[in-house]
Amino acid sequence: MATIKDVARAAGVSLATVSRVVNDGPKVGDATRERVKKIMQELGYRPNATARALVTQKSAYLGVVIADLQAPFFALLAHGVEVVTRKNNVRILLSAGSLEKDTELQAIETLLEHRVDAMVVHSKLLDDETLIDFARQVPGFILINRYIPQIGNRCIWLDNVAGGRSMAQYAYQLGHKNIAVISSRIQIDDPHLRVAGIKQAAAEAGRTIPDSMIEYSSPDQEGGELATQNLIASGQQFSVILAYNDAMAAGAMATLLDHGIKVPEEVSVMGYDDLELAKFCRPKLTTLRYPIEMMASKAADLALRYASGEEPGEGLTFKYTPTIVKRDSLIALK
Known part of the structure; x- marks a missing residue:
């Protein structure tokens, strides 16, 4: 060479x-x-990209840690990052944390071994102190989909409580009184925060959602199928299912239809994320838009700016709020 x-x-x-x-x-x-x-x-x-970076004072690489290389949600996250890196002539080093504590740690340390000083990290299982320590070591360290107050100016995060709350509020506005919830049993904060928001909206409406109306399963179509089967088998009455994500919502709709329950005429369904899947469900899925591409682009931009010497501003926060996308799977009760 x-x-x-x-x-x-x-x-x-x-x-x-x-x-x-x-x-x-x-x-x-x-x-x-x-x-x-x-x-x-x-x-x-x-x-040599690293040597070039020393001359230009710009990061040659932007490291990205995501949970799953195949999931559509993380493909959108990666694309949001790639839009920014392409404009800045920066290369991406991509690693998967697999929603496992040790793997997340290894993914970040691998980026450090490559002397990456700008990184966008999706970490749900590492403790706060470990991530705070990485933020002190790496000039362009940005945490996405998680908020830690001590490094709030390095966090790009979604208000999941507000998301769950808006789901339930919208259902109540359409006349639904008996709400069922299918959520994820994965051990991260997101499902708990969304359920908390749903319960908060119920309390504001003078209602309660009993634990028997909340089913937990895997955050995919099979999980949505199983959780909905359990709801049907319980014999409880409900007019709407609020799902943890679009995949679970799709599984719920398929299960309802398999049991001869019309969607949305007999039971409405609402998802969360607004992935491509939502537009191709039948009926088309009403859902909450999770602006992950926008958030990822912001994270990549901040990572590169901080890595090039810009100081993180004190007191900054980068909070995003999901918005309702109205389609056909959720209707008003007559």
Whole structure:
């Protein structure tokens, strides 16, 4: 593999001149610049990204830690990051935390081994102190989908309590009094916060949602199917199901229809996330839009800015709120 010395020797210029060409620096004539670029191409020279970053004072890589490489939600997160890195000519190093504490830790440490000083981290299981320590070590450390007050200016997060609350409020506005909930049993804060918001809205409406009307299962279509089967088998009356996410909502609708229960005429269903799946459910799924791409782009932008020397502002918060997307699976009671 050709080195910068090989290029300088072949072009008859100094190493500094080649470095200026690589980094689009000044004090290089047009003819010399074109000759060096041509020789770089002929020799197959590829600039070292880390060395280039030392010259430009910009991060060569942005590290991203996500939970699942296959899930549509995290694909949207990664895409939101990629939009920003492409504009900034920065490469992405992607790693999966798999919603396991040790794996999340290993994913972050792997990025540190590559001397990444800008990273967007989705971590649900590492303790606050560990993440705070990483934020002190890494100039461009940004936490997404989680809020820790001590590093609040490095957190991009969604108000899940407000999300759950708006789901139930909307159902009550449409005349639904008997609300059932299917939530995730995965050991992270999100499902508990959404259920808390639902219960908060119920209390505000002078109603309660008994624990028997809340079923927990895996956060996928199979989980939605199982949770809905349990609700049906319980014999309890409900006119709407509020689901932890769109996948569980899709499983709920399929199960209701399999049992001869019309959606939304007999039971309405509402999801959470507004993934592509929601538009292709039948009926089309009413859901809450989780602006994950927008949040990811903001996280990537902050990570690169902080890594380049900008100081995180004191007292800043980057909280997002989900919004209702009205489609066909949730209707008003007559």
